[in-house]
Amino acid sequence: MATSLAAVTLGNPVLTASGCAAAGRELAPFLDPAHLGAVVTKSVMLRPRSGRATPRMAETPSGMLNSIGLQGPGIDAFLAHDLPWLAERGARAVVSIAGGSVGEFAEVAQRLVGAPGLALLEVNISCPNVASRGQVFACDPMAAADVVRAVKAVTTVPVFAKLSPDVTDIVAIARSCVDAGADGLSLINTLLGTVIDTDTLRPVLTGITGGLSGPAIRPVAVRCVWQVHAALPGVPILGMGGILTGLDALQFVLAGASAVSVGTAVFHDPSAPTRVLAELRAALAARGFPQLTDAIGLAHREPHR
Numbered sequence: 001m002a003t004s005l006a007a008v009t010l011g012n013p014v015l016t017a018s019g020c021a022a023a024g025r026e027l028a029p030f031l032d033p034a035h036l037g038a039v040v041t042k043s044v045m046l047r048p049r050s051g052r053a054t055p056r057m058a059e060t061p062s063g064m065l066n067s068i069g070l071q072g073p074g075i076d077a078f079l080a081h082d083l084p085w086l087a088e089r090g091a092r093a094v095v096s097i098a099g100g101s102v103g104e105f106a107e108v109a110q111r112l113v114g115a116p117g118l119a120l121l122e123v124n125i126s127c128p129n130v131a132s133r134g135q136v137f138a139c140d141p142m143a144a145a146d147v148v149r150a151v152k153a154v155t156t157v158p159v160f161a162k163l164s165p166d167v168t169d170i171v172a173i174a175r176s177c178v179d180a181g182a183d184g185l186s187l188i189n190t191l192l193g194t195v196i197d198t199d200t201l202r203p204v205l206t207g208i209t210g211g212l213s214g215p216a217i218r219p220v221a222v223r224c225v226w227q228v229h230a231a232l233p234g235v236p237i238l239g240m241g242g243i244l245t246g247l248d249a250l251q252f253v254l255a256g257a258s259a260v261s262v263g264t265a266v267f268h269d270p271s272a273p274t275r276v277l278a279e280l281r282a283a284l285a286a287r288g289f290p291q292l293t294d295a296i297g298l299a300h301r302e303p304h305r
């Protein structure tokens with residue numbers, strides 16, 4: 001079940017997804033974080049942030065909307081409390097970083113240099129660019145590349161860019177990030193959505209829009225992984241988006257992902273990452289794969305005749 005993301009070898013391909021379990025502490029009663037491929041932390045920013053006003057979550061058919069607003073304690077508290085907790089338990093950490101400007105991304109990345117247990121950086125470029133009228137970095141190839149280039153300049157750990165599906169051509173964004181130095185790509189972030197309460201006749205979320213996650217987005221996520229792997233076959237992909245079972249994870253692997261993140265599923269099943277790992281292992285064995293890496297991108301190959 002071993003796999004690799006850029007230069008980092010992982011014992012297995014199942015990770016948590018950013019934002020669904022903070023830095024892993026909440027899942028500790030249900031699973032050992034060291035038994036996962038890695039724990040992907042909630043996006044950390046330079047300064048503490050309170051996030052958006054409530055209500056900021058809403059259930060949707062086969063998914064949910066969230067409009068948390070990147071609430072978090074900031075990089076100082078993260079370095080003092082969260083990252084050491086993971087390191088003490090022998091868990092590999094993929095730290096998701098966010099910022100409102102290119103400079104903020106770079107500063108957060110620089111603060112993480114030499115931090116214990118840090119395996120990868122996941123650059124959450126689905127943040128509004130304050131300097132560009134709030135346009136999301138991930139929706140502009142040049143802005144996305146600027147962030148990746150700035151982060152790569154201050155760190156030696158592999159950098160994965162997390163891309164938004166809310167674009168016309170995700171391959172163009174992916175290529176721009178890779179050309180700027182990204183070591184890999186995380187696909188995908190949430191889709192933008194809105195729910196309106198038919199009793200109050202107003203949007204459910206205070207922020208009006210939120211990120212749609214859960215099984216409803218899985219076909220979109222698999223499509224994005226497929227397209228990017230087809231265009232950039234040598235680039236490692238961390239796939240995510242609505243994974244509930246091992247067979248869901250297998251779809252991502254067959255489409256080209258070297259590893260997967262499990263997120264929204266933990267809200268109703270906190271042990272979901274370890275269950276998905278066991279189910280994926282069984283699914284690979286049942287299909288005659290001696291190792292996980294034999295299945296990566298297999299769906300792209302011509303069948304034997």
